[in-house]
């Protein structure tokens with residue numbers, strides 16, 4: 572069977588969506604979903620899950636990402652390969668704090684491979700970091 576990857580992201584203003592699409596273009600076999608449209612019951616069909624979120628409040632998860640996080644941590648994901656990416660702004664105290672929240676949970680519960688934090692809108696100069704991130708999911 573093919574190695575199946577889901578990229579599941581939440582974006583309000585488009586920065587995280589653009590990053591998700593850039594990651595998706597480097598992993599053409601991956602399936603891209605908004606968090607609100609991904610059915611977690613299909614997770615057993617995947618070998619890898621890549622989660623993307625922006626950060627809200629003071630280093631917090633936005634509500635939709637928090638709901639996804641709470642459901643995900645209840646699931647049997649010990650053998651699932653995972654990665655987390657996010658966008659944020661470095662002038663906040665907790666840059667991409669939402670990525671750190673997912674990282675800590677996924678490190679404990681799953682096979683976390685890598686994380687990636689990007690300042691607001693992804694730039695061409697970030698490409699090498701994206702390539703390193705995605706290379707870990709190339710089978």
Ligand SMILES: Cc1cc2nc3c(=O)[nH]c(=O)nc-3n(C[C@H](O)[C@H](O)[C@H](O)COP(=O)(O)O)c2cc1C
Nearest residue numbers: 582583584585586587625626630658659660666667
């Ligand atoms: C009210 C508010 C709070 C924010 N808090 C943080 C924060 O604590 N840490 C951070 O890194 N970015 C923070 N941000 C910045 C956003 O995470 C950043 O602009 C992100 O790229 C937005 O992603 P999106 O365009 O996908 O929605 C905050 C933005 C707003 C409007």
